[in-house]
Amino acid sequence: MTTSIKRLPKRMPAWAKAITAVVLVLVVLFAGLRLAVLPGLRDLFGTQTHDRSGPALLKSIQDMSxxxxxxxxxxxxxxxxxxxxxxxxxxxxxxxxxxxxxxxxxxxxxxxxxxxxxxxxxxxxxxxxxxxxxxxxxxxxxxxxxxxxxxxxxxxxxxxxxxxxxxxxxxxxxxxxxxxxxxxxxxxxxxxxxxxxxxxxxxxxxxxxxxxxxxxxxxx
Structure with a gap:
């Protein structure tokens, strides 16, 4: 009877984590650059402006002479x-x-x-x-x-x-x-x-x- 032993995955070394983080930052920056260059993509994720101001109130009236x-x-x-x-x-x-x-x-x-x-x-x-x-x-x-x-x-x-x-x-x-x-x-x-x-x-x-x-x- 043979028993199979599963090997536990090795933990990612610190230097590999640092490289992964740098790659992710570069990907995000590149994506932002692409959004800025391509109008279509920029409009897809663009922001909207909403005017939620209240009504203007009349404070006083002054006769002009x-x-x-x-x-x-x-x-x-x-x-x-x-x-x-x-x-x-x-x-x-x-x-x-x-x-x-x-x-x-x-x-x-x-x-x-x-x-x-x-x-x-x-x-x-x-x-x-x-x-x-x-x-x-x-x-x-x-x-x-x-x-x-x-x-x-x-x-x-x-x-x-x-x-x-x-x-x-x-x-x-x-x-x-x-x-x-x-x-x-x-x-x-x-x-x-x-x-x-x-x-x-x-x-x-x-x-x-x-x-x-x-x-x-x-x-x-």
């Missing part, structure tokens, strides 16, 4: 660099190149007019108006036309972004873009154009009401 007479479109390239003392940029530091596009409105405040700012003669043929100078509104950055061209970050900054969310990463360059757009609006002739357009609007309006002479001036 100003005439928006002109609008300027501006674009600025912001180059913001932050360095760390005693450390090279490759270790700690950031540099962002950002294109900011936005608009600035110029308006005339018609709600601040007093009774003596508008005079009409007895025949109702001549009207004289004294208006305040045009103002500049707050610059409005357009997110659809603003974008980061490049971002350079040191090793420590990249590690920090990896382990924590940083929603304010572009806030600094956006604030600078708004500031530069506002400064450019001040140096432009936007308020002058707004006063000219307001004068033309009032002149046409009053003449359509029967006035023969219309005089519009601007003061403090």
């Amino acid at each position: 100003r005439y928006d007479a002109a609008s300027g479109n501006f674009q600025v390239v912001v180059d913001l660099e932050k360095d760390a003392k005693y450390l090279p940029d490759a270790i700690r530091g950031t540099r962002t190149l950002y294109v900011g596009a936005g608009t600035v409105e110029a308006y005339v405040d018609l709600g601040s007019l007093a009774k003596n700012d508008v005079t009409v003669d007895s025949d109702r043929t001549t009207a004289t108006l004294r208006l305040p100078h045009a103002f500049l509104g707050k610059p409005a950055l357009d997110p659809n036309r603003s974008y980061a061209v490049s971002k350079q970050r040191g090793l420590l900054d990249r590690l920090g972004d990896f382990f924590s969310d940083n929603p304010d990463s572009e806030q600094a360059v956006q604030k600078l873009a708004v500031k530069h757009i506002g400064d450019a609006a001040k140096d432009s002739e936007l308020t002058k154009r707004a006063e000219e357009n307001t004068t033309g609007m009032l002149d046409g309006l009053l003449r359509s009401l029967g006035f023969k002479e219309v005089s519009v001036s601007y003061g403090a």
